[in-house]
Amino acid sequence: MSESQTYADRVYRSPAAMAAGALLLGLAGWLGGDAILRGDGRTPVTAAATLLFFAPLVIAFTFRPAVFASDERLRVRNPFRTITTPWAAVERVDARYSTEFVAAGNRYQMWSIPVSLRARSKATRHNEDIAAGRTPRGPLPFGLGGGGAASAGPADNLPRTAPGDVAVAELRELAERQADREAPEGAVTVRWSYEILAPLVVGAVGLLVLWIV
Structure with a gap:
């Protein structure tokens, strides 16, 4: 196998979580939209604040989680933050009660690969x-x-393996493969998901104000 051979990026997501997210968003949009259009008094405002709080929360835990594995780095997108690390910094990938990896001495979970x-x-x-x-x-x-x-x-x-364990085995294989190749080094970066947190906080504050008033 050629040392210069590259591999297609791998993406790991949970179809079941995404289906549940679509169902919840559809139900929330139907009920919330009806309350906004037909509600009386403070009902439309309350419904809008509830949607502003509820929708980002559903998206964070259903559509957002994903793991992207390329030749150079591992990028893990969790509900409220994204962790990016070069393979050179990845020490191990584990699957016990949850899937996680250790990089630069810190442990990070991978929400999109559940352990069943x-x-x-x-x-x-x-x-x-x-x-x-x-x-x-x-x-x-x-x-x-x-x-x-x-x-x-x-x-x-034929022998079987749980889906979560299959994904972890693939990530371990990729980590071991990249450890033997020249890969860019760098620090582990963690970015908070402000596009999720900002509307979530606004919705929560709006609900709190409406409850106090």
Whole structure:
């Protein structure tokens, strides 16, 4: 493999979180918009302040989290801040009860790669069945779990890994690969997400003022 070969950037996000965010924003927009247009007295102002507080909060925890891994650096976008670090500063990537990495002696979480203990446990049981020569237990209809030989297909005889652990393994591989190449050095930078925090604070202050008055 050529030392000059480059790799496509990898992006890790949670589709489930984004779907939940779209649902929450749609519901909030419908209810809040109706209150603003048809409400009486202080209702429109209260609804507007609530939306100003609620929408950034939903976006912060659903759409915003992402991990961007390139040949040169790792960029982790969490709900309220973004951490950027060259691979040379990354000491390790862990997945215990949450996914996180250590850089320059500090530990940072990666919100967009959740750890599912349930998915990890299911993958472990599945692999143990294969190792013991048993037919892996396939799912029952409607995802009720369990199952037996009749519900197991060819793909069920392959080892499985929880999605979060797959992402962490890829990041570890990338970190080890870049450790052997000349990579730009630099400090770890942390930037607060003022585009999220500013409207969130304005909405919170507005709700507080309305509650006091």
